[in-house]
Amino acid sequence: MSNVDAVKGTSAYEVESMSRRDFLTTVVYGAVGAALSFVLFGLLRFPKPALFPDIPKIFKIGRVEDFPVGAEKIFEDKKVIVRRDAGGLFAISLICTHLGCIVSKHAGLFECPCHGSKFDENGKVKIGPAPKALEWLKVSQLPDGKLIVDTMRKVPIGTRYAI
Amino acid sequence: MQSKKGKGEMGLRDYFKNILRLPKTFLESFVRHGKPNSDRARSQTVMSNIFLHIHSTRIHRYTLKKTFTFGLGVIAASSFFILILTGILLMVYYKPSVDLAYDSIKDIQYVVPGGRFIRNVHRWATNVMIVSVILHMVRVFYTAAYKETRSFNWLMGMVLFILTLGLSFTGYLLPWDQLAYWAVTICSNIAASPRELTDALGLTPYFDPGGFMKVLLLGSEEIGQDALTRFFWLHCIVLPFLMIMILSVHVWRVRKDGGLARPDNIKEKDLQGIEEDGNTRNVFENAPQKTYGLMCLVRGKTPAVGRGPENTIPSWPTLFIAEFALFMLTFAIVCTLAYFFDAPLKELANAAVPENPAKAPWYFLGLQELVSYSAFMGGVGIPTIAILGLALIPYLDREKQTLGRWFDNRTGRKVARESLVYSAGVTIALLAFTVKFGWLRNWFPDIPQLVIIFINPGTVLVSFFVFWSFRCLYKFDSTRISAIALFTCFIVSFIILTYFATYHRGPNWDFYWLKSQWPIH
Ligand code: HEM
Ligand code: FES
Numbered sequence: 281m282s283n284v285d286a287v288k289g290t291s292a293y294e295v296e297s298m299s300r301r302d303f304l305t306t307v308v309y310g311a312v313g314a315a316l317s318f319v320l321f322g323l324l325r326f327p328k329p330a331l332f333p334d335i336p337k338i339f340k341i342g343r344v345e346d347f348p349v350g351a352e353k354i355f356e357d358k359k360v361i362v363r364r365d366a367g368g369l370f371a372i373s374l375i376c377t378h379l380g381c382i383v384s385k386h387a388g389l390f391e392c393p394c395h396g397s398k399f400d401e402n403g404k405v406k407i408g409p410a411p412k413a414l415e416w417l418k419v420s421q422l423p424d425g426k427l428i429v430d431t432m433r434k435v436p437i438g439t440r441y442a443i
Numbered sequence: 444m445q446s447k448k449g450k451g452e453m454g455l456r457d458y459f460k461n462i463l464r465l466p467k468t469f470l471e472s473f474v475r476h477g478k479p480n481s482d483r484a485r486s487q488t489v490m491s492n493i494f495l496h497i498h499s500t501r502i503h504r505y506t507l508k509k510t511f512t513f514g515l516g517v518i519a520a521s522s523f524f525i526l527i528l529t530g531i532l533l534m535v536y537y538k539p540s541v542d543l544a545y546d547s548i549k550d551i552q553y554v555v556p557g558g559r560f561i562r563n564v565h566r567w568a569t570n571v572m573i574v575s576v577i578l579h580m581v582r583v584f585y586t587a588a589y590k591e592t593r594s595f596n597w598l599m600g601m602v603l604f605i606l607t608l609g610l611s612f613t614g615y616l617l618p619w620d621q622l623a624y625w626a627v628t629i630c631s632n633i634a635a636s637p638r639e640l641t642d643a644l645g646l647t648p649y650f651d652p653g654g655f656m657k658v659l660l661l662g663s664e665e666i667g668q669d670a671l672t673r674f675f676w677l678h679c680i681v682l683p684f685l686m687i688m689i690l691s692v693h694v695w696r697v698r699k700d701g702g703l704a705r706p707d708n709i710k711e712k713d714l715q716g717i718e719e720d721g722n723t724r725n726v727f728e729n730a731p732q733k734t735y736g737l738m739c740l741v742r743g744k745t746p747a748v749g750r751g752p753e754n755t756i757p758s759w760p761t762l763f764i765a766e767f768a769l770f771m772l773t774f775a776i777v778c779t780l781a782y783f784f785d786a787p788l789k790e791l792a793n794a795a796v797p798e799n800p801a802k803a804p805w806y807f808l809g810l811q812e813l814v815s816y817s818a819f820m821g822g823v824g825i826p827t828i829a830i831l832g833l834a835l836i837p838y839l840d841r842e843k844q845t846l847g848r849w850f851d852n853r854t855g856r857k858v859a860r861e862s863l864v865y866s867a868g869v870t871i872a873l874l875a876f877t878v879k880f881g882w883l884r885n886w887f888p889d890i891p892q893l894v895i896i897f898i899n900p901g902t903v904l905v906s907f908f909v910f911w912s913f914r915c916l917y918k919f920d921s922t923r924i925s926a927i928a929l930f931t932c933f934i935v936s937f938i939i940l941t942y943f944a945t946y947h948r949g950p951n952w953d954f955y956w957l958k959s960q961w962p963i964h
Contacts, residue, residue, distance in 0.1 A: 327659055328658060332664055333663055333669070357794075380629065380632040382795060392799070393799035393800060393950060410819060
């Protein structure tokens with residue numbers, strides 16, 4: 281190479297030239313790298329499900345007449361408790377905010393069996409590892425008068441559906 | 444052909460002769476060397492067999508010293524082997540579907556001939572494997588066998604440790620009973636627990652690694668068929684495959700790293716009762732006489748430098764007999780346990796009513812105790828710190844020292860003993876304090892969660908241990924001593940927490956002195 285360069289009058293030391301072999305090697309490395317990273321990149325999204333199974337998140341709880349002032353109903357399979365006091369109706373989720381066990385009610389407290397979190401009447405943490413209060417869920421009424429709870433919509437603690 | 448007999452007759456005679464010699468010729472085609480009764484043939488036995496070849500043809504006699512390794516690595520490998528065999532058998536009847544899984548396990552337990560025994564063996568071999576892997580790591584650590592050439596193999600060991608825990612955890616869901624369902628609920632929410640931190644910082648809507656990990660694990664936001672499919676896939680294909688690959692690397696590396704670690708000054712007493720090689724009995728002295736260098740091939744010193752010639756014996760048959768005996772021992776232990784104690788099976792999983800108490804398998808209970816202080820710190824933060832810390836040991840402690848002796852020397856023994864007392868004291872005191880007085884939330888109900896994440900009994904324990912280890916580093920001026928201090932603290936504390944959560948935590952994770960005091964519910 282340098283001989284040729286010398287003939288042409290340029291020095292190999294001035295021009296950073298690359299041999300054909302080096303160039304092709306680089307191209308091959310690049311191509312392999314690109315191919316593999318495209319595959320990897322494409323597969324990155326593979327394990328993340330595009331659709332979740334259709335678990336109903338909204339459910340009916342009955343009519344206003346079913347909830348006289350002071351009433352309390354636990355919907356075990358939905359993991360929700362619905363109560364009515366003077367201010368109106370409200371729903372509290374029974375899923376412990378620590379690690380997802382189901383709390384149950386004892387002597388006015390919600391107790392979690394898994395690591396002993398205890399919550400007061402309104403779901404505020406009293407003791408235990410739970411990082412935050414039980415979730416309050418949105419209660420509303422359909423045009424036909426049926427009441428529904430939407431487990432996807434959280435509302436601030438104390439929010440009631442006034443009747 | 445000068446014979447009077449015809450050509451055909453010759454062919455026939457050869458043919459019959461070949462039939463008669465068939466067993467011999469077959470054996471010769473299979474094993475090319477003769478009986479292993481010369482050193483050369485013994486070496487060939489090992490060298491020319493793809494499976495035996497994972498060991499070297501000769502091993503140092505110190506390798507076989509029982510009170511050095513206690514055979515723990517081999518016991519772990521044996522139980523893994525038993526797990527593969529019984530696992531393959533269980534797969535004949537197990538059905539990985541939410542509707543059928545529980546019933547198929549019940550069939551295996553009560554209907555399939557021998558099914559109960561095989562399932563019990565599978566369960567017990569898991570326990571034996573976990574105990575032996577932990578003890579094996581403990582032995583490698585205290586004999587300083589992770590140093591120099593062996594650093595990488597220590598890392599491979601860490602990967603095997605994580606795979607072992609992963610296998611046992613993914614297997615736990617498969618029966619789809621109450622125990623399984625709630626243990627996995629808790630664990631998948633531990634995966635989501637970085638939310639505790641992101642929630643406290645108000646970041647969750649923008650950046651939610653916890654939620655992402657949970658969805659990745661469960662294939663959904665709730666535990667259902669997708670979770671079962673993924674756990675089955677991990678438990679029966681991915682993790683065993685990785686385990687076999689990395690286990691092969693691990694054992695192969697033991698050979699490539701120069702055999703098991705051993706001290707420079709091996710005494711006659713160390714080798715008592717260990718087979719020796721009659722031909723070479725008088726050749727060996729332990730004093731360093733020569734240095735060996737594989738010029739050009741190996742950079743730096745070779746592992747044998749500064750030692751006398753190695754006092755080795757052929758691996759065949761001594762090493763293989765020892766390993767086979769350990770396998771049989773493991774097998775006997777597992778079968779005995781399986782005969783007397785049934786693997787647990789609770790009621791069918793019920794998403795509405797948690798088990799009370801919902802306890803993970805015993806080896807995760809130490810973590811569950813930490814989780815009961817803070818989900819993120821106990822479930823993600825501290826385990827990550829512990830695993831990273833363990834993995835870094837050989838890279839941070841690079842002191843030259845004698846290898847292959849339990850606790851190195853008198854100082855090592857002393858520090859290990861003191862650390863044991865220190866760690867036990869701190870752990871028990873902190874547990875007693877927490878049970879008696881509660882923690883921050885009990886005294887300041889409105890305290891921000893962020894404070895609890897960073898200041899809880901778990902992190903306090905870790906800080907006590909780190910402080911102790913730095914104190915030892917300063918006092919003895921040795922990274923090895925400091926590593927011994929820290930490792931001892933963590934192991935002792937792990938054992939105490941596991942014991943505590945197993946025996947003294949009852950319904951609602953309340954403290955009880957005895958299980959008989961648990962309220963009936
Ligand atoms: C599935 C789990 C494991 C299996 C089946 C296994 C198997 C083995 C076996 C058969 C040996 C030969 C020596 C002996 O029996 O003690 C060995 C050596 C070794 N193992 Fe493991 N092991 C496992 C996990 C680990 C773990 C968790 C660590 C540490 C983090 C580790 C680090 C080492 C090291 C550094 C050696 C070389 C020891 C020496 O040279 O003296 N292994 N392993
Ligand atoms: S899940 Fe409720 S306290 Fe842990």
